[in-house]
Amino acid sequence: MSELPADVERLRQIEAWLLRQYRETATVGRYLEVQIGRVQEAIAAASGGRSADAEPGMGPGHGGGHGREPRGRRGGPPAGVPVQPEWVLEVERLSGAARTPVRVHAGDCGQQGAARSLSREEAVRALREGVGPCPFCRPELRLGISVDDPA
Known part of the structure; x- marks a missing residue:
């Protein structure tokens, strides 16, 4: 992205x-x-308890590892990349400062709009x-609780 718009609303959409x-x-x-x-x-x-890294030539950067380890082994996403929250609260964007809660989503749900992180x-x-609750990711089921009106 070379140039960004100056108005806040379009920046928030981006x-x-x-x-x-x-x-x-x-x-x-x-x-993955x-x-x-x-x-x-x-x-x-299959190898009697030896990991792939213990075998010659199979560690990171030596063929089998393709030079990369899963992100979990390196300690998370690269610096500067936001950590995905486990739960989020989707809020309705209004012209004023007040934001009305709309739905609770799992952090990995692709259906959320404007949202803030939740514990x-x-x-x-x-x-x-x-x-x-979001009808797609069904956070109430993941949280192990029941709600009267799931939609």
């Missing part, structure tokens, strides 16, 4: 789109990390206080 793209990419990355872990566990089991406790409290 920011929301970029964050949504990042979350979708991060979800794929997490899936899980699959890599499963393969590495299978390699360890697990805040997500449970919001759902119990009547904020609706």
Whole structure:
């Protein structure tokens, strides 16, 4: 992006789109990390407990590792990339400063609009206080609680 608009509303729309793209990419990355872990566990089991890194030429930068380890082994996303929250509260954007809660989402849900991060406790409290759960990611099921009106 070489030039950005000057008005705040368009900048916020661009920011929301970029964050949504990042979350979708991060979800794929997490899936791949899980699959890599499963393969590495299978390699360890099949080789009598030795990990792939213990075999000659199989560590990072030596062929089999393709020079990259799963993000979880390096300690998370690269510097400057926002950490994805576990839970988020979607809020309705109004012209004033007040933002009305709309839905609770799982952090990896691609259906959220303008949102702010929530802790697990805040997500449970919001759902119990009547904020609706997202019908796609179903945070109430992931949180293990029931809500009267799931939609």
